[in-house]
Amino acid sequence: GRRRLLEAFGEVNENFSSLFGRLFGGGEAALEMVESDDPLEAGLEIMASPPGKRLRSLGLLSGGEQSLTALALLFAVFLTNPAPICVLDEVDAALDDINVHRFCDLLEELSGRARTRFMVITHHRHTMARMDRLFGVTMPERGVSRLVSVDLARAEALRETA
Amino acid sequence: GRRRLLEAFGEVNENFSSLFGRLFGGGEAALEMVESDDPLEAGLEIMASPPGKRLRSLGLLSGGEQSLTALALLFAVFLTNPAPICVLDEVDAALDDINVHRFCDLLEELSGRARTRFMVITHHRHTMARMDRLFGVTMPERGVSRLVSVDLARAEALRETA
Amino acid sequence: LSFAKMTLVGFKSFVDATELPIEGGLTGIVGPNGCGKSNLVEGLRWAMGETSAKRMRGEGMDDIIFAGSGARPRRERAEVSLILDNREGDAPAPFNHYDQLVVSRSIERESGTRYRVNGTDVRARDVQTLFADAATGAQSPSIVRQGRIAQMISAKPIERRRFLEEAA
Amino acid sequence: LSFAKMTLVGFKSFVDATELPIEGGLTGIVGPNGCGKSNLVEGLRWAMGETSAKRMRGEGMDDIIFAGSGARPRRERAEVSLILDNREGDAPAPFNHYDQLVVSRSIERESGTRYRVNGTDVRARDVQTLFADAATGAQSPSIVRQGRIAQMISAKPIERRRFLEEAA
Ligand SMILES: Nc1ncnc2c1ncn2[C@@H]1O[C@H](COP(=O)(O)OP(=O)(O)OP(=O)(O)O)[C@@H](O)[C@H]1O
Numbered sequence: 139g140r141r142r143l144l145e146a147f148g149e150v151n152e153n154f155s156s157l158f159g160r161l162f163g164g165g166e167a168a169l170e171m172v173e174s175d176d177p178l179e180a181g182l183e184i185m186a187s188p189p190g191k192r193l194r195s196l197g198l199l200s201g202g203e204q205s206l207t208a209l210a211l212l213f214a215v216f217l218t219n220p221a222p223i224c225v226l227d228e229v230d231a232a233l234d235d236i237n238v239h240r241f242c243d244l245l246e247e248l249s250g251r252a253r254t255r256f257m258v259i260t261h262h263r264h265t266m267a268r269m270d271r272l273f274g275v276t277m278p279e280r281g282v283s284r285l286v287s288v289d290l291a292r293a294e295a296l297r298e299t300a
Numbered sequence: 301g302r303r304r305l306l307e308a309f310g311e312v313n314e315n316f317s318s319l320f321g322r323l324f325g326g327g328e329a330a331l332e333m334v335e336s337d338d339p340l341e342a343g344l345e346i347m348a349s350p351p352g353k354r355l356r357s358l359g360l361l362s363g364g365e366q367s368l369t370a371l372a373l374l375f376a377v378f379l380t381n382p383a384p385i386c387v388l389d390e391v392d393a394a395l396d397d398i399n400v401h402r403f404c405d406l407l408e409e410l411s412g413r414a415r416t417r418f419m420v421i422t423h424h425r426h427t428m429a430r431m432d433r434l435f436g437v438t439m440p441e442r443g444v445s446r447l448v449s450v451d452l453a454r455a456e457a458l459r460e461t462a
Numbered sequence: 463l464s465f466a467k468m469t470l471v472g473f474k475s476f477v478d479a480t481e482l483p484i485e486g487g488l489t490g491i492v493g494p495n496g497c498g499k500s501n502l503v504e505g506l507r508w509a510m511g512e513t514s515a516k517r518m519r520g521e522g523m524d525d526i527i528f529a530g531s532g533a534r535p536r537r538e539r540a541e542v543s544l545i546l547d548n549r550e551g552d553a554p555a556p557f558n559h560y561d562q563l564v565v566s567r568s569i570e571r572e573s574g575t576r577y578r579v580n581g582t583d584v585r586a587r588d589v590q591t592l593f594a595d596a597a598t599g600a601q602s603p604s605i606v607r608q609g610r611i612a613q614m615i616s617a618k619p620i621e622r623r624r625f626l627e628e629a630a
Numbered sequence: 631l632s633f634a635k636m637t638l639v640g641f642k643s644f645v646d647a648t649e650l651p652i653e654g655g656l657t658g659i660v661g662p663n664g665c666g667k668s669n670l671v672e673g674l675r676w677a678m679g680e681t682s683a684k685r686m687r688g689e690g691m692d693d694i695i696f697a698g699s700g701a702r703p704r705r706e707r708a709e710v711s712l713i714l715d716n717r718e719g720d721a722p723a724p725f726n727h728y729d730q731l732v733v734s735r736s737i738e739r740e741s742g743t744r745y746r747v748n749g750t751d752v753r754a755r756d757v758q759t760l761f762a763d764a765a766t767g768a769q770s771p772s773i774v775r776q777g778r779i780a781q782m783i784s785a786k787p788i789e790r791r792r793f794l795e796e797a798a
């Protein structure tokens with residue numbers, strides 16, 4: 139129990155540090171056990187420093203930096219047991235354009251490496267541009283959803299109609 | 301104490317219903333006191349139905365619908381005591397393009413009516429396009445912020461550089 | 463084991479029969495607020511054996527059946543199917559010999575849920591186990607619901623450790 | 631009473647003297663993640679008398695002073711000023727007769743905060759009252775911090791009622 143948790147912690151921490159470095163193009167991050175020496179009682183603190191910035195706990199970073207760090211942790215856990223399908227519902231909401239591209243670089247690599255099929259729900263124009271294909275959801279009739287295949291040019295128009 | 305809270309509730313509720321209708325282009329919403337008959341003990345539930353949809357509590361709406369509804373409540377409170385300055389930090393993160401325009405229509409009206417000066421922090425291209433002026437924040441030197449005046453065309457380039 | 467497609471009918475706003483192909487690489491899903499994107503995610507989790515109506519923004523499990531809208535009357539029944547490719551043969555027994563698995567869940571108002579694999583009735587637990595063994599499932603950390611990232615950020619240290627525990 | 635501009639120096643990432651005009655209508659503030667936009671919001675709240683370092687993502691109040699970066703050494707002092715237009719004469723006494731109010735807050739490491747209005751030392755409470763009477767201030771519901779909307783949505787009914795109470 140305790141030993142298994144410590145092993146999981148070690149593996150996730152290692153993945154987390156390396157994924158953080160990839161998503162931020164540098165910098166350092168690590169998980170820390172706090173409030174108890176017993177891993178089954180302890181809490182988990184997230185320490186992170188984007189490139190050129192001091193190491194601080196997650197709560198002190200900017201909104202977009204927090205999002206990107208949380209994504210590094212999410213995929214750190216993912217890598218310990220890769221799933222055949224990964225669904226991401228608007229996880230890029232707080233990211234600027236540069237960070238969206240870094241995030242999509244990572245998704246491409248994970249889908250290649252782990253052969254995971256990704257479903258990415260987004261409002262972000264730059265995320266859409268990085269997808270292999272796009273499906274649009276509309277409501278041509280009130281309250282009734284309809285799924286359509288779209289190419290990127292049509293997606294622009296699709297997103298902007300209610 | 302109790303009476304003042306009930307009066308505030310009444311005024312906010314009225315503003316909320318009307319602002320909801322404006323932001324959604326129809327539909328109905330209302331605040332409800334729950335869990336106690338005593339207003340000083342009760343909780344506040346938010347009931348909302350976007351146009352063509354059934355009345356349900358806030359937690360059951362879509363992400364963007366929840367955001368827009370919360371904004372209606374925020375400005376409902378605002379209207380009871382309009383401030384000379386209103387600062388909105390990325391409140392449009394979950395909104396699609398149509399809803400961003402409805403949100404900006406409301407800001408325009410409030411700034412005219414209440415003479416409130418609005419500062420709107422955003423990553424949304426369509427929000428930027430509705431502003432009277434834009435300031436960009438960059439970090440030309442690591443960890444050092446710099447404020448510059450921008451026109452909309454330059455904003456596009458600005459948002460996309462780190 | 464890999465996912466090939468999902469079909470839905472009568473499920474929330476997807477009242478008409480809908481087919482979502484699940485192909486390799488990155489698939490984007492786009493559309494305005496409230497049009498049904500997150501409903502697709504919930505359809506997937508429901509078909510994999512999600513047991514909590516609350517986790518699907520409902521009060522009771524019948525809430526996932528199309529409730530009616532505009533000119534359309536409400537439905538009495540909903541069904542979501544997941545079509546899986548098992549040519550690698552790694553699905554658990556007793557399904558390991560099929561090339562394709564059709565995992566179906568249906569619900570009828572006031573009369574409950576029914577699970578089937580390739581037409582044969584199975585228990586909820588069989589479906590949950592099938593997906594858990596394939597490193598997925600309704601509670602899988604790789605199904606990231608809207609708002610989950612914000613929740614991870616604001617979580618207290620103890621809650622974060624639990625997140626790690628569940629993944630371990 | 632209306633806001634005309636804000637100036638900052640040594641405040642978080644705004645180490646160099648910076649002036650932000652506050653004009654009528656809608657002013658947009660844009661830029662990449664982590665570039666300092668939310669720091670401007672915290673500068674405004676700090677100048678209006680924010681008392682909690684935690685509410686400004688710090689551990690102690692000295693955390694708002696520029697901590698150093700790259701080639702730049704840390705600063706020992708930070709100052710933020712708000713320039714207010716009082717030609718309508720509605721500022722509270724003893725400031726009501728000025729056409730313009732310059733409300734300044736400065737902090738020096740290990741030696742604490744100082745508030746001034748038009749050069750005269752005042753107490754924190756005087757500044758907080760000045761802004762509260764003008765229907766604004768560090769805790770004003772019209773200063774909507776990043777993440778506040780998500781927090782309002784996920785708030786429990788009792789927390790929401792408290793939000794209403796504070797506004798009443
Ligand atoms: N049982 C049901 N019957 C009919 N419609 C339903 C049912 N349950 C939910 N809906 C509708 O589905 C819509 C919600 O869709 P969903 O949450 O998928 O939106 P979304 O595309 O994710 O939007 P956003 O971009 O705002 O997150 C709501 O309009 C809701 O009224």
Ligand SMILES: Nc1ncnc2c1ncn2[C@@H]1O[C@H](COP(=O)(O)OP(=O)(O)OP(=O)(O)O)[C@@H](O)[C@H]1O
Pocket residue numbers: 191192199200201202203443641642643661662663664665666667668669670693694695696697698699776
């Ligand atoms: N005392 C300080 N000294 C120097 N830099 C600081 C200090 N406090 C915070 N910072 C820096 O300010 C930056 C945070 O800026 P801020 O939160 O304003 O970003 P933002 O533009 O709002 O980004 P986002 O779009 O992600 O919300 C961080 O990089 C942080 O390192």
Ligand SMILES: [Mg+2]
Pocket residue numbers: 227362363364499500501608
């Ligand atoms: Mg959604």
Ligand SMILES: [Mg+2]
Pocket residue numbers: 200201202389667668669776
């Ligand atoms: Mg910010």
